[in-house]
Amino acid sequence: MSVIEVKNLQKFYQVHKKEPGLAGSLKSLFKRKYENVKAVDKISFSISKGELVGFIGPNGAGKTTTLKCLSGLLYPDDGKIEVLGFNPWDRKHEYLKKISLVMGQKNQLWWDLPPLETFILNREIYEIPKDRWQQVLDDLVELLDVSAILNVQVRKLSLGQRMKCELIAALLHSPEVLFLDEPTIGLDVVMQKKMREFIRVYNQKYKATIILTSHYMGDVQELCDRVIIIDKGRIIFDGQLQEITQRYADHKLIKVIFSKHIDEVKLAAVAEVKEYAYPSAVLRVKRGASNAAAAQLLKSFPVADLNIEEPQIEDIIREVFTGKDLA
């Protein structure tokens, strides 16, 4: 059953172009050049109940704009969106009670008050029955381990602690659909890890449908089976994470550990050397040629260990975005 249906969604922004410097500013006072920027350009996809989908793409690719259209904040210029059977733009109260949008860089907590006050306010706003609210709150507080800070002023919390509380505030009404926009931005490695664990548990426990955007491939790799890659407002890939490797990586990596020093020039004759620092080397070979290259290495060099590996997804995607031919 599909929970989210997007068909040919388009969203444009009008951006005014200013020439640099003071003169440019003065000029723009009288005459302005506007340019239409296609933030999202005819994208379509559908997501089933309980899926955890990763949106990836460089800055300005249209990830956040898509999430904002899905949550009813932005009015689409064209196309159709249906989430849980609702048109998000209508922002029906029944709809808003079933979704949540968490933005890593913005906060809804009251700055001067302890987080608990915001949680209580949200109980009133979302009309959550008291015992249900208490139960979900206890559950989330335990999962995120924040019982000690519920009564501390938000302004005195660390970024990680605040982010956890933001999540609680966004999840108290047990949304069926959750949009997470860069939920781990600015967090340290340990906290990122915890956040990921939490998202996974939440997805399983509450059977929530989740779309996650992130700059960190780690987030996506660890959490999502399915990814949608957006670039310049268009979807360039929609499928299983593993497929990316098969589809875009035309090469494999051979990692070798040598038992003795070797002649680097000779090594370069076998395959492209990406890294060499005795005793280890990384070679890059064409997909079909990896076995032959490995055999030659074993024959001609004092090899202690050898591995043929797929390139890192992060690297592949970087290559994809830096304008490599996608065909």
Place this chain on the structure above:
Amino acid sequence: MQPGEIKHHLKVFWKLLEISFMTKMAFRFNFLFGYLIDIGWLLFTLAFFKVFYLNVSEIAGWDYGEILVLLGVYWIYQSLIYGVVVIHNLRRLPLRIWNGELDFYLLKPLNSQFLVSCKEIWFPIFLNLIPAVIFIFQGMGITERSFNLSQILAFLVTTLAGLLIVYAIWFMAVCVTFFLDKVDNLPYLPQALIDYVTNYPIDIFKTRTRFILTWFIPLAFVTSIPARVLLGQLNSIYALWASLLAGIFIFFSHKFWRLGLKHYTSASS
């Protein structure tokens, strides 16, 4: 809105009041200082009129007692409109639209216009209701008028409607932000006009201006007309006109809000 929804919004409003109280209490000095400034302004306006009435016995048909009633109504308007919607909400709305903070208001299962208008309440200014009531009683005493129940009722209805009208005008003016790049002064523009018109009797204006300010930009309904109704100089039917205008203005403010939201671009994050 359904009755159930109204109840829901009232409950949230109450909670917001509580929260505002808690946050303001955390800064007692600020609280006290803010109030002292208000009282200073109040005394200043009073002195201003007092000096006037040393020289004349009436201004555009209003004697000193009547002016006191008008000032009382003016301070009701000031404390309620500034306290609930203007200071922490309408004044900050252009910024919230500009920096994308509006997102959070739109995501809540509430009437978004309600939430952007009343989220943070500057309730210390409610204390001004006390001098406001004193002014009214004193003014009524000086003019030696008594009031009956129906007059009071008509006065309350007219005042409430006047507050809704002035809110709607202010709100629509601020909503122009959606259609412009960034205008920080926008919330202060209606303030200049509204405070000017409502602080004085509407009769100081010439016929045509007065007509416009009564029926098209009906600021007369904020202070002058409620005062006249209470003084028994205007028929209670004005309570009906006021309610009708309030309905129309609130309706259009909501339409304008929805139109503005279509132009909302949110800020990129």
